[in-house]
Amino acid sequence: xxxxxxxxxWIVTTLALTAFTLFTAEYQEAQTTAVLAxxxxxxxxxxxxxxxxxxxxxxxxxxxxxxxxxxxxxxAGFIVASSSGDLLLGVAAGIATGMLMGAFLAFLSVxxxxxxxxxxxxxxxxxxxxxxxxxxxxxxxxxGKTSPIRLGSLAxxxxxxxxxxxxxxxxxxxxxxxPILWYALFRTTWGLRTRAVxxxxxxxxxxGVSVTRIRYVNLILGGGLAGLAGAYLSLEAVGSFERLxxxxxxxxxxxxxxxxxxxxxxxxxxxxxFGYANAVQTQFQFRGWLADDPQFIGMIPFVVTxxxxxxxxxxxxxxxxxxxxxSRE
Amino acid sequence: xxxxxxxxxxxxxxxxxxxxxxxxxxxxGLNALEAYRALFDGSLADRKGIGRTMEKAxxxxxGGLAVSFAFKAGLFNIGGQGQLIVGALLxxxxxxxxxxxxxxxxxxxxxxxxxxxGAIWGMxxxxxxxxxxxxxxxxxxxxxxxxxxxxxxxTSNIWRQPGPIAQTPHIExxxxxxxxxxxxxGFAIAIAASIGxxxxxxxxxxxxxxxxxxxxxDAARYAGISVSRIVVLTMTISGFxxxxxxxxxxxxxxxxxxxxxxxxxxxxxITIALLARTNPLGVxxxxxxxxxxxxxxxxxxxxxxxxxxxxxxxxxxMLLFVATPIVVxxxxxxxxxxxxxxxxxxxxx
Numbered sequence: 121x122x123x124x125x126x127x128x129x130w131i132v133t134t135l136a137l138t139a140f141t142l143f144t145a146e147y148q149e150a151q152t153t154a155v156l157a158x159x160x161x162x163x164x165x166x167x168x169x170x171x172x173x174x175x176x177x178x179x180x181x182x183x184x185x186x187x188x189x190x191x192x193x194x195x196a197g198f199i200v201a202s203s204s205g206d207l208l209l210g211v212a213a214g215i216a217t218g219m220l221m222g223a224f225l226a227f228l229s230v231x232x233x234x235x236x237x238x239x240x241x242x243x244x245x246x247x248x249x250x251x252x253x254x255x256x257x258x259x260x261x262x263x264g265k266t267s268p269i270r271l272g273s274l275a276x277x278x279x280x281x282x283x284x285x286x287x288x289x290x291x292x293x294x295x296x297x298x299p300i301l302w303y304a305l306f307r308t309t310w311g312l313r314t315r316a317v318x319x320x321x322x323x324x325x326x327x328g329v330s331v332t333r334i335r336y337v338n339l340i341l342g343g344g345l346a347g348l349a350g351a352y353l354s355l356e357a358v359g360s361f362e363r364l365x366x367x368x369x370x371x372x373x374x375x376x377x378x379x380x381x382x383x384x385x386x387x388x389x390x391x392x393x394f395g396y397a398n399a400v401q402t403q404f405q406f407r408g409w410l411a412d413d414p415q416f417i418g419m420i421p422f423v424v425t426x427x428x429x430x431x432x433x434x435x436x437x438x439x440x441x442x443x444x445x446x447s448r449e
Numbered sequence: 450x451x452x453x454x455x456x457x458x459x460x461x462x463x464x465x466x467x468x469x470x471x472x473x474x475x476x477x478g479l480n481a482l483e484a485y486r487a488l489f490d491g492s493l494a495d496r497k498g499i500g501r502t503m504e505k506a507x508x509x510x511x512g513g514l515a516v517s518f519a520f521k522a523g524l525f526n527i528g529g530q531g532q533l534i535v536g537a538l539l540x541x542x543x544x545x546x547x548x549x550x551x552x553x554x555x556x557x558x559x560x561x562x563x564x565x566x567g568a569i570w571g572m573x574x575x576x577x578x579x580x581x582x583x584x585x586x587x588x589x590x591x592x593x594x595x596x597x598x599x600x601x602x603x604t605s606n607i608w609r610q611p612g613p614i615a616q617t618p619h620i621e622x623x624x625x626x627x628x629x630x631x632x633x634x635g636f637a638i639a640i641a642a643s644i645g646x647x648x649x650x651x652x653x654x655x656x657x658x659x660x661x662x663x664x665x666x667d668a669a670r671y672a673g674i675s676v677s678r679i680v681v682l683t684m685t686i687s688g689f690x691x692x693x694x695x696x697x698x699x700x701x702x703x704x705x706x707x708x709x710x711x712x713x714x715x716x717x718x719i720t721i722a723l724l725a726r727t728n729p730l731g732v733x734x735x736x737x738x739x740x741x742x743x744x745x746x747x748x749x750x751x752x753x754x755x756x757x758x759x760x761x762x763x764x765x766x767m768l769l770f771v772a773t774p775i776v777v778x779x780x781x782x783x784x785x786x787x788x789x790x791x792x793x794x795x796x797x798x
Contacts, residue, residue: 228773237525238723238772242765245720249761254477368594371527375587415602422591422598426577429591435582 129432130389137396149279151407155399156283161357163388163395164294165190168349169373170380170387171301172218175342177382178305179335180318180441181229182236185221185243186346187370192247193217193350195255198361201354205262211290211351218347219340221247226339230332233445244370252363265359266290290352297345302384314338318439321446331446346370379429381436393428397421459724459731462770463738470763474755484753488760491748492741500631504702506733506740508533510639511694512718513725513732514646515571515687520727521650522683523663528574528589529691529718531596532567536692538600539566540699541706542608544620555623556700560638563696564689570596571688572681579677585684601708608706616707626701635701639733642690646729659683691718723768739764 124131141152169186176183196217201210221243228239266288274285305311313334316324321331353369354361376394380386398421405414471481492502512529519526540563547555574588605615626635650656661669662679670676699706721739725731742764746757 228769232773234772235723238768241719241723242769242772245761245768246765249758249763249765252758253756253762368590371590375584375590378584378587413602413606415598415605418598418601419595422594426583426588426591426595429587430577430581430583433583436584 130386133393133428133432134389151403153279153282155396155403156279157287158399158402159392159395160283160287160291160295161395162398163391164291165349165352165357165369166373166376166391166394167294167298167388168345168352169370170377170391171297171384172222172342172346172349173374173377174301174305174380174382174384174387175314175338175345176225176335177377177442178318178439179314179338180321180331180439180444180446181226181335181339182240182443183225183339183342184237184240184374185225185247185370186240186373187366187368188240188243188245188247189218189221189343189346190350190353190370190373191251191364191366192221192243193347194354194365195247195251195350195361197347197351198259198261198354201263202259202261207261207263207266207355210355211348214351214355215344215347218343218345218350220343222339222341222343222346223336225343226336229445230335230339233447236443236445248364251361255361255363259361261355261359266356288356290348290356293348294352298384298388305384315439318441321441325448335446349373375425378436378438379425379433381433382438394421394425397424459734459771462767465770466763466766469766470759473762474759479755480753484749484755484759487749487752487755488742488745490752491745493745496631498744500628500633501744502737502741503636504633504740505743506736507633507635507639507701508694508698509717509721509736509740510636510643510732511690511697513721513736514642514718514729515691515694516718516722517725517727517729517732518646518650518690519683519687520722521656521663522659522679523666524575524578524585524680524683524687526571526574526589526684526687526691527586527716527719528571528592528688530716531589531593532570532688532691533695533698534600535570535596535695536563536567537695537699537703538603538608538617538706539563539692540624540696541617541620542603544624544700545618545705546608548621550621550623552623552625555621556626559620559624559700560693560696563699564693567692567695568685568689570692572685575681575684578684579680600706604706604708610705614707617705619705620700624700625704626697628701633701635697638697639694639736642693643729643733646690650729655682720764720768724764724771726771738767 141156169190172186172189173183193214197210197214200213201207204210225239225243228234228242229236268286268288269292271285275281277285303311305314313324313329316327317329317331317334324334325331349369350366353365358365372394373391376387376390379390380388401417401420404417404420467485471485474481474484490498492498512533515529515532516526540559543559543562544555547558550558570592573592574583574585577583577588578585601615604617608617610616610618626633628634648656650659658669658674658679661672661674662676662683666676669679717739721732721735724735724739739760742760743757746760749755749759750757
């Protein structure tokens with residue numbers, strides 16, 4: 121019962137949105153499908169970015185460099201995919217770049233014990249500078265962007281078929297990663313260790329858990345997720361690289377992470393809400409409602425997030441050891 | 450001696466960053482020496498260049514101050530961008546909308562209205578944090594995007610100059626901040642703001658309360674300081690500072706508000722604050738340095754064919770060397786004991 125009470129606002133919001141969707145689907149099936157499909161698409165990079173943040177922060181390291189990791193990976197993924205013609209190789213390059221940046225962040229904040237906010241900012245500016253410095257116009261993807269995979273007859277279902285069962289690969293992977301990471305964080309030894317290190321590193325160290333090792337592993341894995349988000353942007357969503365194409369998504373992912381209380385499922389919910397508001401906004405513009413004031417509609421997702429955070433979410437508590445470099449002495 | 454010691458690390462960090470930048474330029478097949486000479490020529494070689502450097506540095510000082518000031522109370526204001534554009538727009542609106550005022554009234558009026566707009570923009574996250582516990586990182590990020598859309602909407606509708614481009618009309622002569630020869634007077638306002646912040650934080654009771662909340666909110670609450678009040682006021686002042694930078698930009702450089710013109714300026718505030726290690730006076734040299742690189746960037750591209758984005762890479766390197774304690778220890782040959790961690794406040798309530 122207490123669980124129900126704890127998640128009451130999530131339940132209320134979900135029920136309200138579901139009822140609204142069923143109601144509109146009755147009359148406007150095409151639009152409802154489009155909104156829901158866009159919700160899922162919009163939320164994908166945010167969920168991945170937030171998962172990256174969660175892995176780091178649950179082990180006690182702030183990662184404000186998600187934006188930089190995403191941007192750099194989007195760039196690397198695009199360059200590799202466009203010169204090799206192989207999308208899979210591009211995605212792999214994106215993930216590898218994210219992991220490398222994660223390792224660098226770990227080196228700075230864990231081994232050298234730098235200030236974690238500064239270390240993350242270094243990643244952000246370096247990514248902005250490097251991608252713009254080495255970017256040349258006129259490259260393209262010979263194979264086009266990733267194509268949708270239809271899951272057999274499931275894809276023919278009304279509404280749900282297009283929303284859930286005919287997506288592009290990274291969107292599917294993200295949907296799988298959310299429960300996997302939730303399980304890993306809360307039901308496995310590694311997850312317990314991660315959370316122990318995040319809450320009380322010296323206590324974890326006394327029972328034989330290596331703080332350094334856990335933080336390295338988590339930041340590198342997290343970097344891989346941010347890298348996947350970057351690859352999603354350049355290879356799955358847009359199909360090319362543009363200067364500063366992340367456009368603040370890494371920061372929004374940070375907000376999504378806090379909003380979801382450092383929990384993969386919570387972050388997924390937060391990203392879906394944000395994606396939904398964004399999709400509704402796009403649909404408004406598409407249908408020409410309030411067409412004279414597109415910027416007004418543009419504010420919807422952000423205002424909704426502020427209202428929900430201030431109204432329903434309230435005070436959040438991050439892992440206790442966050443932001444403090446750990447040394448054994 | 451104390452100042453020398455404090456300056457040693459940043460100076461060495463800058464030298465190391467510039468040297469590493471040179472290696473990157475050489476590796477991409479260009480001439481680093483030529484590039485740096487062009488960078489210098491464009492930014493510091495003559496009065497015109499120095500004026501341009503100060504012009505670029507002004508909003509950076511203000512943005513850096515805004516972030517530093519909030520950090521002192523343990524708050525992370527990522528909303529400098531939104532606060533800056535709100536201030537820039539409102540200063541533009543007052544600058545063109547009110548006519549017939551003498552300059553001595555019009556200039557400060559537009560500056561203050563712009564600053565107050567940003568103060569409100571900063572106060573909202575402060576209030577939401579104090580009353581509802583909403584994390585300021587979420588709300589300031591979201592308010593950046595709200596500000597972007599809102600200013601866009603206002604400039605393309607209500608305050609629009611008739612014509613194809615969405616922008617406000619040019620401000621009145623009486624609202625323009627004059628230049629002193631080649632040098633922008635707006636920079637003096639930024640310096641005054643830095644000194645004012647330093648004084649407020651280090652020499653007043655209010656500043657002591659802010660720092661107490663930043664160091665340990667529970668202890669501050671126990672000592673009878675109203676943490677909510679400090680959170681709201683700090684965010685309000687922080688927003689005011691960032692917005693004042695935007696207002697100076699409108700009145701002293703651009704002459705009107707154009708959407709997109711100030712893109713990215715607000716985020717640079719974080720970089721400046723961290724380079725200055727959140728010291729309000731350290732913000733000035735940090736901003737001048739970054740401002741000089743921005744001012745000379747186009748000359749570098751023109752003369753040496755080096756992309757101006759190399760300056761961002763150098764900024765990242767400077768931050769890297771400033772932040773890495775192992776470099777500090779190696780240089781100073783001692784353990785830093787007074788190390789402050791700006792990240793320690795991420796989740797304080």
